Amino acid sequence: MELVRIYECLCDHTRLRILNLLSKGPLCVCHFQEVLREPQVKISKHLGYLRERGLVECERQGNWMIYSLPAKQPRELAANLACLQDCAQDDSTFRRDIAQLKKLSPELTESSPCGCITAGTARRR
């Protein structure tokens, strides 16, 4: 995987926030919307961008698309994602996002796919 391609993915704030959330586990699009508070198009396009370049994988689960970090990562990618995680700890936005994520779905890993089954009713826009 080309180093430059990786860095191109990392040089947008929204994408960094997405990758930061994904470090905690798979998520569906509506969760990103909930946590990041950004319009659907924006999130969907950034996810598409990351997917095309192999920074994330996705799988359909009924009506939901579950995004996750690649199961098998080339060394350069793993190293940079680890570095990002390290740096994210110092940043208030990233920390707040994680806090918000836990708040929205404390049961995340327990409930079905990604806790989305109830998320539909919880969303308002």
Added chain:
Amino acid sequence: MELVRIYECLCDHTRLRILNLLSKGPLCVCHFQEVLREPQVKISKHLGYLRERGLVECERQGNWMIYSLPAKQPRELAANLACLQDCAQDDSTFRRDIAQLKKLSPELTESSPCGCITAGTARRR
């Protein structure tokens, strides 16, 4: 230092090569030209870009501008430069650049500023 700003600096191949060379120590512009075999404008502009964003520092030494990595680096920058160095080891271009650098000026650290005193006569374009 904003993470995104750092990544913006890293998402160009020429800049990565520059930073890779700088990891071995300070260098002047003519050395970059020698090793990277890229036109002067291109190198100068990328160095300017990196300088504006605090990824490199420079100091005039007579006719030469000596570029180096910042003496004092914020954590995010240090982490990412370290990560880059780690990844660069797997890449043939980066390895070749370093080899070329050593070949051009094996005495680098011993001779004056950056070994540039003789570099002028060595260049041909």
Added chain:
DNA sequence: AGAGAATATACCTCAAGAGGAATGTTATTA
């Protein structure tokens, strides 16, 4: 089959930045 929910894509506008040609700037040397 039809409706609605979740997500993706097309199309448009705007800004940033890459690369090159020409020219400017600063310092050294004759």
Added chain:
DNA sequence: TAATAACATTCCTCTTGAGGTATATTCTCT
């Protein structure tokens, strides 16, 4: 002081990508 070396900057063209609006696609459920 004039010439030259080493760099920087300006101006121009072209591509990429960000963000938004509107619309399409894919499932699920009734």
